[in-house]
Amino acid sequence: MTNSFKDIEHTNLIFLIGSNPTEAHPILGVKMKKAIRNGAKLIVADPRRTEMADLADIWLPLKPGTDIPLLNGIMHIILKEGLWDKEFVENRTENLEELKKTVEAYPPEKVAEITGIHVELLYQAARLYASTKDASISYTLGITEHVTGTDNVINIANLAMLTGHLGRENVGVNPLRGQNNVQGACDVGGLPDVFPGYQKVFVPEIKEKFTKAWGVELSGKLGLTIPQMFDQAIEGTIKGMYIMGEDPLLSDPDASHVERGLNSLEFLVVQDLFMTETAKLADVFLPASSFAEKDGTFTNSERRVQRVRKAIDSIGESKPDWMIISELSTRMGYEMNYTHPSKIFEEIAKLTPIYAGIDYERLEKKSLQWPCPTKDHPGTPILHVGAFTKGKGTFKGVDHKPPAEVPDEEYPFYLSTGRRLYHYNVTTQYSESLTEYHPDELAMIHPKDAEKIQLSKEDKLKVTSRRGEVVTAIEITDRVAEGTIWMSFHHKDVPTNVLTNGAFDPITLTGEYKVAAVKIEKYRAE
Amino acid sequence: MKKMSDVTLTIDGKQIKVPSGTTVMQAAEKAGLSIPALCYDPELSIAGSCRMCVVEIDGMNNLPTSCSTVATEGMVVQTKSKPVIEARKMVLELYLADHPLDCMTCQKNGNCLLQKYAYEYQVKDTPFKENKHRYPIEDNNPFIVRDMDKCINCGKCIRVCDEVQGRNVLQYAYRGYDTKVTTAMDVPLIESECVFCGSCVAVCPTGALLEKKMIGKGQSWEVEKVKTTCPFCGVGCNFDLNVRDGKVIGVTSNPESEVNGRHLCVKGRFGTDYIHHPERITTPLIKKEGVFVEASWDEALDLVSKKFLAMKKEYGNESIGALSSARCTNEENYVMQKFVRAVIGNNNIDHCART
Ligand code: SF4
Ligand code: SF4
Ligand code: SF4
Numbered sequence: 001m002t003n004s005f006k007d008i009e010h011t012n013l014i015f016l017i018g019s020n021p022t023e024a025h026p027i028l029g030v031k032m033k034k035a036i037r038n039g040a041k042l043i044v045a046d047p048r049r050t051e052m053a054d055l056a057d058i059w060l061p062l063k064p065g066t067d068i069p070l071l072n073g074i075m076h077i078i079l080k081e082g083l084w085d086k087e088f089v090e091n092r093t094e095n096l097e098e099l100k101k102t103v104e105a106y107p108p109e110k111v112a113e114i115t116g117i118h119v120e121l122l123y124q125a126a127r128l129y130a131s132t133k134d135a136s137i138s139y140t141l142g143i144t145e146h147v148t149g150t151d152n153v154i155n156i157a158n159l160a161m162l163t164g165h166l167g168r169e170n171v172g173v174n175p176l177r178g179q180n181n182v183q184g185a186c187d188v189g190g191l192p193d194v195f196p197g198y199q200k201v202f203v204p205e206i207k208e209k210f211t212k213a214w215g216v217e218l219s220g221k222l223g224l225t226i227p228q229m230f231d232q233a234i235e236g237t238i239k240g241m242y243i244m245g246e247d248p249l250l251s252d253p254d255a256s257h258v259e260r261g262l263n264s265l266e267f268l269v270v271q272d273l274f275m276t277e278t279a280k281l282a283d284v285f286l287p288a289s290s291f292a293e294k295d296g297t298f299t300n301s302e303r304r305v306q307r308v309r310k311a312i313d314s315i316g317e318s319k320p321d322w323m324i325i326s327e328l329s330t331r332m333g334y335e336m337n338y339t340h341p342s343k344i345f346e347e348i349a350k351l352t353p354i355y356a357g358i359d360y361e362r363l364e365k366k367s368l369q370w371p372c373p374t375k376d377h378p379g380t381p382i383l384h385v386g387a388f389t390k391g392k393g394t395f396k397g398v399d400h401k402p403p404a405e406v407p408d409e410e411y412p413f414y415l416s417t418g419r420r421l422y423h424y425n426v427t428t429q430y431s432e433s434l435t436e437y438h439p440d441e442l443a444m445i446h447p448k449d450a451e452k453i454q455l456s457k458e459d460k461l462k463v464t465s466r467r468g469e470v471v472t473a474i475e476i477t478d479r480v481a482e483g484t485i486w487m488s489f490h491h492k493d494v495p496t497n498v499l500t501n502g503a504f505d506p507i508t509l510t511g512e513y514k515v516a517a518v519k520i521e522k523y524r525a526e
Numbered sequence: 527m528k529k530m531s532d533v534t535l536t537i538d539g540k541q542i543k544v545p546s547g548t549t550v551m552q553a554a555e556k557a558g559l560s561i562p563a564l565c566y567d568p569e570l571s572i573a574g575s576c577r578m579c580v581v582e583i584d585g586m587n588n589l590p591t592s593c594s595t596v597a598t599e600g601m602v603v604q605t606k607s608k609p610v611i612e613a614r615k616m617v618l619e620l621y622l623a624d625h626p627l628d629c630m631t632c633q634k635n636g637n638c639l640l641q642k643y644a645y646e647y648q649v650k651d652t653p654f655k656e657n658k659h660r661y662p663i664e665d666n667n668p669f670i671v672r673d674m675d676k677c678i679n680c681g682k683c684i685r686v687c688d689e690v691q692g693r694n695v696l697q698y699a700y701r702g703y704d705t706k707v708t709t710a711m712d713v714p715l716i717e718s719e720c721v722f723c724g725s726c727v728a729v730c731p732t733g734a735l736l737e738k739k740m741i742g743k744g745q746s747w748e749v750e751k752v753k754t755t756c757p758f759c760g761v762g763c764n765f766d767l768n769v770r771d772g773k774v775i776g777v778t779s780n781p782e783s784e785v786n787g788r789h790l791c792v793k794g795r796f797g798t799d800y801i802h803h804p805e806r807i808t809t810p811l812i813k814k815e816g817v818f819v820e821a822s823w824d825e826a827l828d829l830v831s832k833k834f835l836a837m838k839k840e841y842g843n844e845s846i847g848a849l850s851s852a853r854c855t856n857e858e859n860y861v862m863q864k865f866v867r868a869v870i871g872n873n874n875i876d877h878c879a880r881t
Binding site for chain 2: 005024025026027028030033034037176177178179180181182183184185187188189190191192193195196201210214216217218219221222223224225226229232233237238239240241242243244245246247248251252266267269272273274275282283284285286287290291292293294296297298299300301302304305306307308309310311312313315316317318319320321322324325326327328329331332333334336338341344345347348366367430431432433434436
């Protein structure tokens with residue numbers, strides 16, 4: 001996030017794109033509602049009529065996968081009507097001409113046709129967002145999980161720069177992170193192209209710095225992303241995998257492809273709390289300790305580093321993940337002798353400029369938002385104040401690419417997936433309280449579609465895509481549009497991701513969970 | 527520029543200057559004096575209904591509630607005068623007249639405001655011998671137990687649900703002596719629009735609203751509270767894990783939490799019971815002929831180490847990949863990527879949620 005949650009509480013306008021905070025980020029939803037109660041306007045772009053859509057001043061129920069033409073259409077109007085922030089664009093950005101050229105081709109009438117949103121609503125949204133001084137954009141998985149995910153992110157930045165909604169309080173572009181420590185896992189180098197602190201593995205001076213610090217020769221070659229790992233496992237070049245705290249078989253798109261990948265491995269190690277779907281395929285299972293059994297830090301969506309504190313001893317023979325990896329490393333001939341996570345953090349701070357000023361002692365008093373380069377730096381609640389990290393912000397026009405798979409005669413429905421309030425990826429399945437309350441997956445289906453196949457509340461629905469099929473209980477509701485089925489992916493009994501598409505965003509390689517084509521029929525037990 | 531009108535008042539003989547608009551309650555707090563209150567909460571709108579916070583103010587006939595009285599220039603306030611103490615005792619007697627007084631088995635024991643004030647003001651018995659209400663206990667949801675016999679109608683739950691959570695599930699129903707906090711149509715929470723965030727539980731001064739799973743698991747003084755960060759979503763709320771005898775028995779709010787204050791969602795407040803789930807695997811396992819068998823750490827790590835080293839040798843450094851986790855700590859992710867880069871010798875490290 002460029003800004004902090006506090007700014008969302010005090011903004012005058014929230015533009016929510018593909019984001020359902022009251023379910024996926026409930027306390028942020030609470031803050032947004034507070035802003036709205038205090039008079040903030042709300043624009044929601046979401047194919048589903050979510051709770052926030054109910055509260056919205058303007059709801060834009062766009063067709064799945066049409067975020068880019070929507071934003072291009074809005075920018076088209078802003079430029080045509082002269083509503084853009086000339087001063088900000090002049091002083092802080094470059095390349096406006098390119099953006100102009102791209103969005104020129106998205107007049108409101110054409111955009112209305114692609115997105116299914118009325119021209120009048122496009123005008124209203126564009127005018128309201130551009131003319132509100134303190135306006136912020138928040139978006140989440142909805143937008144990054146499309147094939148065009150990276151383009152979507154670029155386009156949101158385009159819109160914020162065009163209207164000067166960056167680099168000060170109560171504005172900004174706020175990607176909401178899904179899992180609790182996605183931010184931190186990226187920050188400390190859990191990515192194939194960067195060392196901790198987003199320092200590129202292929203830059204010689206950086207490689208040199210880490211080689212020196214770690215005392216071994218390092219590879220400067222880009223590593224594999226998850227989908228590439230599974231592809232290469234099937235091809236036979238990846239032979240072994242070590243998976244910590246993830247269940248790709250349940251949570252990644254195109255589960256049967258993932259399963260084939262895992263089954264092709266010669267050796268699989270899984271380190272987790274539970275016998276997950278992925279763990280069942282392992283050769284060795286290493287029992288890890290939960291967050292309550294260890295010290296450490298998590299970094300939230302607003303770049304806030306906060307302490308995790310050990311409350312109880314490790315259960316049974318389980319051990320914290322850091323300890324298991326260190327012991328394995330030492331056995332393999334590379335000594336890791338960390339006595340406590342604070343020692344690991346010291347090493348992170350030494351090598352990671354954005355974390356350099358943070359230590360456990362400071363965190364004991366107060367959490368800190370990175371970048372925090374020195375011990376006396378107060379942390380950074382707002383990014384890009386005065387200037388962008390890279391100098392001028394560069395506009396980059398992006399064009400509409402339809403989703404990789406759209407409904408056709410054989411698979412006439414859109415399948416859209418997301419998170420539910422009561423569940424959170426996989427761990428919550430092991431919470432007895434949460435499971436008792438919300439035991440079943442309920443696929444959402446529009447009343448008219450249900451009627452067509454004579455589906456009633458108690459019936460089960462069979463959903464089939466080109467990749468697989470699942471049977472699920474249903475909820476008949478007009479919160480989804482006709483022609484769309486909505487499902488979550490929390491339940492191992494209804495592994496929604498056997499349906500989803502393995503097509504990937506060419507840059508981030510994020511799977512396309514959000515849009516797939518499916519057919520439906522009433523399920524009849526044989 | 528002259529500062530927008532400060533006012534100076536005297537509380538219990540102490541002079542204090544506060545910005546205009548400050549209430550007597552807030553002014554007293556600023557002066558280091560605490561005034562008892564049951565329905566007042568700094569985060570919520572003012573109800574002024576419990577009458578515990580009454581004070582004496584020169585020139586005023588009755589005893590005004592300090593939470594809703596704005597301080598004015600030259601005001602002289604007594605917070606502990608005899609009439610004030612008497613009035614508070616009377617308030618407590620009225621509450622106790624309709625309260626079960628089963629403190630010794632109540633989960634709220636030691637943590638209850640009504641109990642605390644009854645002790646402080648030494649209100650033991652009550653001259654008001656009215657019939658006590660007897661409502662059925664509501665415990666048909668997995669999260670919250672409502673015992674309306676213990677409700678003192680302070681209305682904090684109603685206000686927090688509406689004003690903070692924006693849910694508006696609760697309201698007052700019925701009249702006079704039968705006034706009761708209910709959902710719309712007086713249905714159980716589970717049939718209402720309640721999302722089980724538990725904010726109402728967090729603000730309830732008595733044992734009327736309780737975390738179901740914590741009942742009978744430990745009394746307030748037996749429980750150790752450890753502040754930590756929620757393991758569920760990227761908002762990063764903080765809360766206290768409640769620990770007794772080496773077991774996490776539940777979660778309570780920690781008001782010092784920077785992101786969320788006392789408020790959480792259902793996952794953070796009620797979802798951490800997975801920690802002690804019986805299906806937790808707590809021994810290393812090695813698969814032999816298709817089935818997992820228990821192993822020692824020594825055996826398991828030895829096998830993994832030998833296997834990875836052999837693969838490196840046979841197929842090269844590029845033949846192994848690893849996934850770290852958006853659910854693990856920064857330290858663990860760091861160690862994992864270091865392991866892949868420095869020990870395996872490639873950059874094949876990624877994690878599932880690349881979003
Ligand atoms: S749990 Fe939350 S939503 Fe339910 S009544 Fe209490 S405050 Fe309202
Ligand atoms: S349930 Fe608790 S918070 Fe709500 S009115 Fe009764 S005593 Fe007050
Ligand atoms: S309590 Fe709820 S909103 Fe807060 S971090 Fe946990 S899951 Fe997210």
